[in-house]
Amino acid sequence: MITGFNTDVDYEGRVFHVQTEDKGVQNPVVESLVYTAGEIITSVKTSYGDLLRSPEYSEGELARRMESQHQSIIREIMSGRFDPDGPRPFGYNIVTNRSLDEVALEFLSQEVGLEQIRLEMLEPMTFVEGSEPSLTLRVIAETSDRPVAEAKVTVKLISTRDKPKEIFSGTTGSDGRIEARFAIPLMPGANTAILLQAEAAGNNSEIKQLVMKAGAPPPAEA
Numbered sequence: 001m002i003t004g005f006n007t008d009v010d011y012e013g014r015v016f017h018v019q020t021e022d023k024g025v026q027n028p029v030v031e032s033l034v035y036t037a038g039e040i041i042t043s044v045k046t047s048y049g050d051l052l053r054s055p056e057y058s059e060g061e062l063a064r065r066m067e068s069q070h071q072s073i074i075r076e077i078m079s080g081r082f083d084p085d086g087p088r089p090f091g092y093n094i095v096t097n098r099s100l101d102e103v104a105l106e107f108l109s110q111e112v113g114l115e116q117i118r119l120e121m122l123e124p125m126t127f128v129e130g131s132e133p134s135l136t137l138r139v140i141a142e143t144s145d146r147p148v149a150e151a152k153v154t155v156k157l158i159s160t161r162d163k164p165k166e167i168f169s170g171t172t173g174s175d176g177r178i179e180a181r182f183a184i185p186l187m188p189g190a191n192t193a194i195l196l197q198a199e200a201a202g203n204n205s206e207i208k209q210l211v212m213k214a215g216a217p218p219p220a221e222a
Contacts (some may be wrong), residue, residue: 004022005021006018006019015036017034020033022062022066029045031044032044046065067116074202074203078202116205117142119138119153119198119206119207120137122137125209127194128211129211130185130214132184137177138172139151147174151199152170153171153172153196154197160190160191161190184211194208194209195207
């Protein structure tokens with residue numbers, strides 16, 4: 001089962017939480033729930049049985065479907081789907097001397113910025129307790145492969161003992177890259193993982209990798 005996506009969306013002072021998860025191959029469904037004020041206000045369920053039966057099935061392809069559904073719901077929220085007055089018409093609340101064509105071009109350029117993003121580690125890395133790794137991360141647009149500048153990148157330590165802890169944060173440069181350096185403490189008696197996250201223009205991508213115990217043998221190469 002693939003790790004899901006969780007995003008808080010602030011729309012005009014009202015916070016919506018979007019949660020998307022895989023229900024597992026025994027029930028091949030991608031389910032997205034939208035919460036606000038502690039209540040579920042809508043849900044979206046999409047079967048991926050067709051993908052499961054296809055030779056093209058992979059966890060990467062399933063993750064892309066999950067993220068696409070997740071980001072689609074975020075865009076619906078930002079367009080006012082759950083506004084009490086209904087979705088806002090194009091040009092709502094715009095006061096400008098520009099022509100409609102100029103406003104439309106700006107709107108379309110902003111929409112391009114909503115392209116799905118992908119977070120990548122440029123070199124393989126094995127995370128070990130008690131170490132201080134340094135790695136290069138890159139954020140690119142999913143479809144065009146263009147670098148995404150000023151994307152927010154965070155690294156979190158997740159364990160079975162403590163709450164998630166942020167151990168690095170920064171933003172990508174013009175080449176979409178960032179050098180992440182952080183310390184992984186010893187965590188006796190607990191299982192730990194590193195969660196790498198990127199966010200840009202309301203889109204998110206993440207990588208999760210388990211942390212090995214100090215002195216444990218390296219994982220066997222495939």
